[in-house]
Amino acid sequence: MKLSIVQLNPTIGHFSYNSALISNALESSSSDLLVFSECFLTGYPPKDLLLSKPFLMSLTDAINELLQVSKLHPNKAILVGTPFLKDTVLFNAVLLIENGLVLEARFKQILPEYDVFEEKRFFKEASNTSPIIYKNHRLGVLICEDGWAISRNSPTSDLCAQGVDILINISASPFSEGKHNERLNCFSKQAKSANCPLVYVNQIGSNDELIFDGRSFCLDKEGDVIWEAPAFKDSITEFTFNEGHLDTASTTAIKYSNIELTYQSLVLGLNDYFKKTGFKKAVLGLSGGIDSALTCVLAADALGPENVIGLSMPSDYSSQGSIDDAQVLADSIGCSLVQIPIHDLFKGYKVAMPLLLDSQKRGLAYENIQARIRGNIVMTHANSFNALALATANKSELAVGYSTLYGDMCGALMVLGDLSKSKVYELSNFINSKSERIPQNSITKAPSAELRPNQTDQDSLPDYDALDAIIEGLIEKGLSVTDLYKDHPKETVDKVLKLIQINEYKRNQAPPVLRVTNKAFGIGRRIPIVKNPG
Numbered sequence: 171m172k173l174s175i176v177q178l179n180p181t182i183g184h185f186s187y188n189s190a191l192i193s194n195a196l197e198s199s200s201s202d203l204l205v206f207s208e209c210f211l212t213g214y215p216p217k218d219l220l221l222s223k224p225f226l227m228s229l230t231d232a233i234n235e236l237l238q239v240s241k242l243h244p245n246k247a248i249l250v251g252t253p254f255l256k257d258t259v260l261f262n263a264v265l266l267i268e269n270g271l272v273l274e275a276r277f278k279q280i281l282p283e284y285d286v287f288e289e290k291r292f293f294k295e296a297s298n299t300s301p302i303i304y305k306n307h308r309l310g311v312l313i314c315e316d317g318w319a320i321s322r323n324s325p326t327s328d329l330c331a332q333g334v335d336i337l338i339n340i341s342a343s344p345f346s347e348g349k350h351n352e353r354l355n356c357f358s359k360q361a362k363s364a365n366c367p368l369v370y371v372n373q374i375g376s377n378d379e380l381i382f383d384g385r386s387f388c389l390d391k392e393g394d395v396i397w398e399a400p401a402f403k404d405s406i407t408e409f410t411f412n413e414g415h416l417d418t419a420s421t422t423a424i425k426y427s428n429i430e431l432t433y434q435s436l437v438l439g440l441n442d443y444f445k446k447t448g449f450k451k452a453v454l455g456l457s458g459g460i461d462s463a464l465t466c467v468l469a470a471d472a473l474g475p476e477n478v479i480g481l482s483m484p485s486d487y488s489s490q491g492s493i494d495d496a497q498v499l500a501d502s503i504g505c506s507l508v509q510i511p512i513h514d515l516f517k518g519y520k521v522a523m524p525l526l527l528d529s530q531k532r533g534l535a536y537e538n539i540q541a542r543i544r545g546n547i548v549m550t551h552a553n554s555f556n557a558l559a560l561a562t563a564n565k566s567e568l569a570v571g572y573s574t575l576y577g578d579m580c581g582a583l584m585v586l587g588d589l590s591k592s593k594v595y596e597l598s599n600f601i602n603s604k605s606e607r608i609p610q611n612s613i614t615k616a617p618s619a620e621l622r623p624n625q626t627d628q629d630s631l632p633d634y635d636a637l638d639a640i641i642e643g644l645i646e647k648g649l650s651v652t653d654l655y656k657d658h659p660k661e662t663v664d665k666v667l668k669l670i671q672i673n674e675y676k677r678n679q680a681p682p683v684l685r686v687t688n689k690a691f692g693i694g695r696r697i698p699i700v701k702n703p704g
Contacts, residue, residue, distance in 0.1 A: 171202050171203060171304075171305045171307055171410075171411045171412070172200065172201040172202045172203070172408060172409070172410055172411075173201055173202070173203050173204075173205065173369070173408070173409045173410075173411050173416075174195070174199045174201035174203070174204045174205065174406055174407065174408050174409070175205055175369060175371050175386050175388070175399065175405070175406070175407050175409070176195050176204050176205060176206045176207075176371065176405075176406050177207070177371065177372065177373075177374055177384045177386045177399045177403075177404065177405040177406070177407075178191050178195070178206070178207075178210075178373075178374065178404050178405075178406075179373075179374050179375030179404060179442070180207075180210050180211070180212075180213040180214075180373070180375065181213050181375075181377075181446050182212065182213030182214070182215075182216055182219070182377050182446075183212065183213065183216065183219055183225065184213070185211065185212075185228055185229070185231070185232035185235075186232075188210060188211050188212070188213065188232075189211070189232055189235060189236055189239065191210075192204075192206065192210070192211075192236065192239065192248065192250065193239045193242075195406055196239070196240075196242075196243045196246055196248070197243075198406070199246070199406060199408065200408070201246065201408050202245070202246060202247065202305060203246070203247050203248070203249065203304060203305075204246065204247070204248045204249070204406075205248075205249045205338060205340065205369065205371050206248065206249065206250040206251060206340065206371065207251055207340050207341060207342055207371050207372055207373040208251035208262070208264075208313055208314050208340045208341050208342040208373065209251045209252060209253060209262065209342055209373075210250050210251045210252065210340075210373070211229070211232055211233070211236070211250060211251070211252035211253075212229060212252060212253055213375075213377060214342035214373055214377070214382075215286075215287075215342070215377070215380070216253070220253060220260065220292040220293075221292070226253075226255060226260070229252070229253060229255075230255065233252065233254075233265070233272075236250070236267060237267060237270045237271065237272070238270065240267050240268060240269055240270055240271075241269055241270040244268075244269040246268070247266060247267060247268035247273070247304065248265075248266075248267050248268075249264055249265070249266055249309075249311065249338065249340065250264065250265055250267065251263070251264050251313065251340045251342075252264075252265060253292075253293070254275060254277070256275070256277075259294045260292060260293055260294060261277035261278065261293055261294055261296060262277065262278035262281065262289060262293045262313055263275050263276065263277050263278070263313075264276050264311055264313055264340055266302055266304065273304075274302045276296075276299055276300075276302065276311050276313070277294075277296035277299075277313075278293065278295070278296060278313040278314070278315065278316055279295055279296045279297070279298070279299060279316050279325050280295070280315040280316050280318075280319055280325065281293055281295050281315070282314075282315045285688075285689070285694040286344060286379075286380060286685070286693050286694040298328065299311075299312075299316075299325055299328060299329060300329070300332060301329055301332055301333065301334050307335045307336065307411065308332075308333055308334045308335045308336075309334065309335070309336060309338055310326070310329035310330065310334035310336065310337045310338065310364070310366075311338045311339075311340070312325055312326060312329070312337065312338070312339045312340075313339070313340055313341070314339065314340070314341040314342060314343060316339075317337070317339040317341075317356070317357060317360060317370075318356055320356075320359065320360075326360050326363075326364065330363070330364045334364065334366060335366060335411075335414060336366055336367050336368070336369065336411060336414075336416075337360060337361065337364055337366060337367070337368040337369070338368075338369045338371070339357065339368065339369070339370045339371070340371045341370065341371065341372045341373070342372070342373040342382060343372050343373075343382065344380045344381060344382055344383075344685065345381045345382060345383035345431070345435050345685075345686065346685065346686060346687050346688045347428050347431070347432065347686060347687060347688070348428075348688070349383075349688070350383065350385050350401075353370065353385075353387075354387070354395065357370055357387075357389060357393075358389060358393035358394070358395075359393065360393075361389040361390070361391060361392070361393045362391070362392060362393035364391075365391050366391050366414060367388065367389060367390055367391055367411070367414065367415070367416045368388070368389045368393075369386075369387075369388050369409075369416070370386055370387050370388070370389075371386045372384050372385060372386050374402055374403065374404065374438075375438070375442050376438055376439040376441075376442035376443060376446075376684070377442070377446070378443075378682055378693070379682045379683055379684060379685045379690065379692050379693050380685055380693070381402075381435045381436075381438060381439045381684060381685065381686070383401045383402055383431070383435065384399055384400070384401060384402060384403065384405065385398060385399055385400070385401050386398070386399040386405065387399065387423070388409065388416050388418070390415075390416065391414065395423055396416060396418070397409075397416075397418050397423070398423035398424070400424055401424070401426060401431060401434060402434045402435065402437075402438045429596055429597060429600045430600070432589070432593070432597060432686050433468075433597060433600060433601070435684070435686050436468050436472075436585060436586075436684055436686065437468060437471050437472045438472075439585075439684040440452075440468055440469060440472035440473065440583070440585060440684075441472040441473065443558075443582075443583055443682075443684075444472070444473060444558065447558075449556070449557065449558045450473065450477050450557075451473070451477045451478070451479065451555055451556065451557035451558070452469045452473055452477060452478050452479070452557055452558055452559075452560050453478075453479040453480075453481065453548055453551045453552045453555065453557045453558070453559050453560070454466060454469065454478075454479075454480060454481070454548065454559065454560040454561075454562060454581075455480075455481050455482075455483055455544050455547075455548050455562065455578065456480040456481060456482050456496040456499060456500065456507065457482075457483075457488075457492060457496065457620065458482075458488075458489075458491065458492030458493060458494070458495035458496045458499075458609075458612060459492065459495075459612060459617060459618070460594055460595065460598055460608070460612045460613055460617065461562045461563065461564055461567075461586060461594060462496075462562040463495070463496075463499050463598070463608045463609065463612045464586065464594055464597060464598050464601070464608060465560055465562045465585045465586060466478060466480055466499060466500075466503065466505065467499075467503055467601055467607055467608060468585055469505075469560060469585070470503045470504070470505055475503050475504035475505040476504070476505075478503075478505035478506070479505070479506050479508065479551060479555060479557060480496065480499070480500050480505050480506065480507040480508070481507075481508050481509075481510060481544075481547060481548055481551060482496045482497070482507055482508070482509040482510070483509075483510050483511070483512050483543075483544045483547055484509070484511050484512070484513075485511070485512050485513060485516060485540055485620070485621075486513060486516075487540075487620045487621060487622055487623060487625070488620050489620065491611060491615070492620060493509075495609045495611050495612050498609045499607075499608065499609055499612070502606070502607045502608075502609070503607055508551075510547055512540065512543045512544060512547070515543050516539070516540060516543060519539055519543070527539060532622050536621075536622075537574075537619070537621035537622060538574045538577060538621075540577075540621050541573075541574035541577025541578050541619075541621065542574060542576050542577040544577060544578065545574070545576055545577040545578065545579075545580035548580055548581075549580055552582075558581070558582040558583065559580055559581040559582055560581050560582070560583055560584075560585055561578065561579050561580060561581030561583065561584040561585075561587075561680070561681050562578060562581075562584075562585070562586065563578060563579060563584060563586065563587060563680075564586040564587070564589050564590065564591050564593075564594050565586070565587055565588050565589055565590050565591075565593075565641065565683075565687075565690075565691070566590050566591040566592075566631075566634060566637055566638055566641060567591075568584070568587050568676075568677060568680060568683070568691055569641045569645065569666075569669070569670050569673070569691070570631060570637070570641075570666060570669035570670060570673060571669055571672070571673030571676050572619075572627065572630065572631060573676070575676055575679060579676070579679070579680055579681070581681045582681055582682075583681050583682055583684070584680055584681045584682065584683045584684070585684055587680065587681075587683030587684065587690070587691060587692070588683050588684060588685050588686045588687050588690040588691070589686065590634075590638040590641065590642065591617070591634040591637070591638060592634060592635060592638045593638075595613065598612075598613055599613065616628070617634075632662050632665070632666065636658060636662060637666060639657070639658070640654055640658055640662070640663055640666045640667075641666065641670070644666070644667065644670065645670075645689050645691075645695070646687055646688055646689045648689075651663050651664070651667060674697050674698070674699045675699045677691050677692075678699055680692070
């Protein structure tokens with residue numbers, strides 16, 4: 171039997187586009203069986219679209235149209251993931267379709283309800299499964315989470331007890347640092363335990379905050395990798411399955427560093443966010459600092475520098491060095507840069523509200539109004555050029571509220587919102603290791619909001635190395651403050667924890683954040699604003 175692993179990028183709710191991807195794959199492949207990822211027909215995750223009757227009617231129509239497409243390729247079958255209504259009950263399903271018929275359907279048994287997943291809100295759990303017999307082969311077909319369970323009564327164990335020649339897992343597993351190694355470790359054990367090859371097919375692409383890296387793979391019965399698809403790229407690869415062995419002429423796995431994967435994930439996340447929402451141009455403020463510089467480079471790589479508009483908006487507190495760094499950046503990557511000084515606008519506010527904006531006191535309102543003036547300028551350009559504004563805050567700033575609502579937090583997307591300040595430096599240096607695109611001065615100078623004389627971030631925050639370690643411990647590792655007291659001063663830990671707690675209202679109003687760690691602010695972390703601070 172010839173088998174194709176189809177790793178492609180569907181768009182949520184775009185049935186005609188997703189069906190065309192399937193049709194084109196059928197047209198180009200000579201395989202007997204083409205395997206697509208989880209919920210491919212709808213894209214993943216479709217969220218509350220699954221509660222819409224018109225959406226489900228369109229889904230049913232799309233499945234029926236897919237049956238007609240399959241008639242054009244009568245000697246080929248597809249395994250495709252899709253939500254599926256059976257007797258008015260909605261399942262997360264995989265369908266075996268051939269020559270106009272749904273030959274088999276299998277339903278997901280373990281519906282994840284953690285972090286970014288909420289499948290029990292939409293789907294019914296199946297209670298059992300059985301192998302699919304196709305061309306005299308017994309296929310053990312599993313959907314994502316069903317393959318992660320390792321108990322004696324797990325779906326994988328159940329299938330193996332019934333006898334399978336090959337395990338096939340279709341998934342929509344989002345990217346985060348280290349996640350791929352977790353997949354390989356888990357499914358290697360499954361293949362070895364089942365004593366048969368295993369095929370894993372994952373979605374690629376980005377939908378809102380979630381980025382899917384693909385990296386589909388095949389394992390032999392010893393659990394060793396015999397092939398791996400590239401990260402963040404379309405891939406259709408053919409295999410021959412015969413007498414319990416998978417063979418392919420394709421090359422084996424590509425080795426990636428963690429920082430390279432982070433770079434690729436953010437570029438794809440940006441590209442898909444714009445492409446799938448129908449926008450081409452991005453606009454952002456360029457302060458001369460590292461965060462806006464990195465965001466600008468990523469946008470240029472994702473959209474093309476000709477589609478990126480940078481805005482330099484100096485005030486009385488902006489250093490000439492920062493103004494120059496913004497220009498050097500724009501010149502190095504080839505994007506446009508418009509300079510709009512905010513001195514006169516700021517003066518107008520001080521004239522209108524002299525008691526609130528006292529130049530001698532220079533309080534928080536005095537600083538934040540400058541950021542909000544800039545936010546207005548960015549949004550005005552976005553409206554005027556039919557562009558999307560990019561917010562440039564990083565995870566460290568987002569955690570402790572070191573950003574201004576309706577100011578530098580304005581935007582359609584927060585590209586660096588899941589990167590700590592330390593990771594921002596690491597990614598910037600990675601980009602510059604190929605060629606210097608981010609001015610070295612933006613990397614080496616002390617970070618500053620430049621909203622008052624001689625200001626630096628560390629006037630208000632702990633050193634970023636310590637701050638990032640504490641944030642990582644609290645947010646990503648789920649450590650207690652007692653755990654953190656072992657490595658950090660109690661007063662520093664307590665300060666950071668309090669800042670995280672009191673700034674929930676800001677994060678609740680932040681743009682979507684591209685998720686690259688195991689715990690990002692936003693979709694996977696839902697903390698009430700009104701609560702007992704503890």
